[in-house]
Amino acid sequence: xxxxxxxxxxxxxxxxxxxxxxxxxxxxxxxxxxxxxxxxxxxxxxxxxxxxxxxxxxxxxxxxxxxxxxxxxxxxxxxxxxxxxxxxxxxxxxxxxxxxxxxxxxxxxxxxxxxxxxxxxxxxxxxxxxxxxxxxxxxxxxxxxxxxxxxxxxxxxxxxxxxxxxxxxxxxxxxxxxxxxxxxxxxxxxxxxxxxxxxxx
Amino acid sequence: xxxxxxxxxxxxxxxxxxxxxxxxxxxxxxxxxxxxxxxxxxxxxxxxxxxxxxxxxxxxxxxxxxxxxxxxxxxxxxxxxxxxxxxxxxxxxxxxxxxxxxxxxxxxxxxxxxxxxxxxxxxxxxxxxxxxxxxxxxxxxxxxxxxxxxxxxxxxxxxxxxxxxxxxxxxxxxxxxxxxxxxxxxxxxxxxxxxxxxxxx
Numbered sequence: 001x002x003x004x005x006x007x008x009x010x011x012x013x014x015x016x017x018x019x020x021x022x023x024x025x026x027x028x029x030x031x032x033x034x035x036x037x038x039x040x041x042x043x044x045x046x047x048x049x050x051x052x053x054x055x056x057x058x059x060x061x062x063x064x065x066x067x068x069x070x071x072x073x074x075x076x077x078x079x080x081x082x083x084x085x086x087x088x089x090x091x092x093x094x095x096x097x098x099x100x101x102x103x104x105x106x107x108x109x110x111x112x113x114x115x116x117x118x119x120x121x122x123x124x125x126x127x128x129x130x131x132x133x134x135x136x137x138x139x140x141x142x143x144x145x146x147x148x149x150x151x152x153x154x155x156x157x158x159x160x161x162x163x164x165x166x167x168x169x170x171x172x173x174x175x176x177x178x179x180x181x182x183x184x185x186x187x188x189x190x191x192x193x194x195x196x197x198x199x200x201x
Numbered sequence: 202x203x204x205x206x207x208x209x210x211x212x213x214x215x216x217x218x219x220x221x222x223x224x225x226x227x228x229x230x231x232x233x234x235x236x237x238x239x240x241x242x243x244x245x246x247x248x249x250x251x252x253x254x255x256x257x258x259x260x261x262x263x264x265x266x267x268x269x270x271x272x273x274x275x276x277x278x279x280x281x282x283x284x285x286x287x288x289x290x291x292x293x294x295x296x297x298x299x300x301x302x303x304x305x306x307x308x309x310x311x312x313x314x315x316x317x318x319x320x321x322x323x324x325x326x327x328x329x330x331x332x333x334x335x336x337x338x339x340x341x342x343x344x345x346x347x348x349x350x351x352x353x354x355x356x357x358x359x360x361x362x363x364x365x366x367x368x369x370x371x372x373x374x375x376x377x378x379x380x381x382x383x384x385x386x387x388x389x390x391x392x393x394x395x396x397x398x399x400x401x402x
Contacts, residue, residue, distance in 0.1 A: 001295075002225065002296075002297075003295075003296035003297075004225070004226075004296060004297050004298040004299070005298070006298055006300070007292075007296045007297075007298045008296070033392060033395045033396060036388055036391060036392040036395065037388070037392065039388060040384060040385050040387075040388030040389070040392075043384050043388065044381045044384045044385060047380050047381060047384060048377060048380075048381065051372055051377060083384055083387060083388075084384065087380045087383055087384065088380070091372070091376045091379065091380050092225065092244070092372045092376065093225060094225050094244075149295060149296060152296070153295075153296055163294075163295075166294050166295065167295055170294075170295070
């Protein structure tokens, strides 16, 4: 998920940075004071999630949680993930500072998309519908991120089909796990803090 | 809130106990005899198989050689002639890239010193014929033996350095906690400023 430095060309990097800049600007404008602690918590959760490895067969996969962050924060996903990714780049050298814009866009934009697509489902009072919505949000956010990465890599000369195939194969298990984790966390949060789903971002 | 801490503890437990595929690859290269050897691994230490390796000159980015890593993530490349420093770059799928600069100057110097000394030697042995006779093994053979012995002695040290490099690339608990601290601190400052602005109105 984290594209390294020196892989993408300048136009792609600039486009990604622009997208992230616009998203972050709108996100920051929309945030209310009450929402700030939530954003901080989810940003921290995202920061750690990339280090949480779920064992799976011979190898294992790591969580991204951009679906969960998206469902809860909407457009504020951009600032939340920007901070998380900035620190990951700085401390762990995941991705890098030049690719920060692209990487943030790749993970935050799908979060915003699932917020608008599945937000109404997740906010439903029927737990089954909310669960399905949460699963789809978690899984689709990963899929969209993977497609974005594959699309960007085509500009480096890799064929989209090959890159997309590889990313899909690698992320299919992540999608399922991410979906399940999102369902668990959403149903848990709906029980203990139902009010956070009612707040407009 | 209490439940969040339980989640955190579980997350840390998983994190500290499992291997994984990941967001970053590392490269560690060194010279050995007439080859450049090295290995590529993910940030958790597992080998990056079948990864493309490119050898560049530091200036001009000219491709000198290319190869791929084997099952253990190890690669071998010939040392290019007449260069003091090279750049070894690893390209893994999904936009991962790692590079390392490798100095070759020392090795070249030793090699050249060897040849000049070898040329001087015959004159010396003429001066001291009895010494030359006493050394029943030839100068060249002697050097070869020493080189092999030194290599044997150095092998565990090289392993240790590799191990250290791997350890250094792994995210430490301190770094993780530090990152979380930064996130909360940042959003705390933000919330503070927002709250002050509100009071001012």
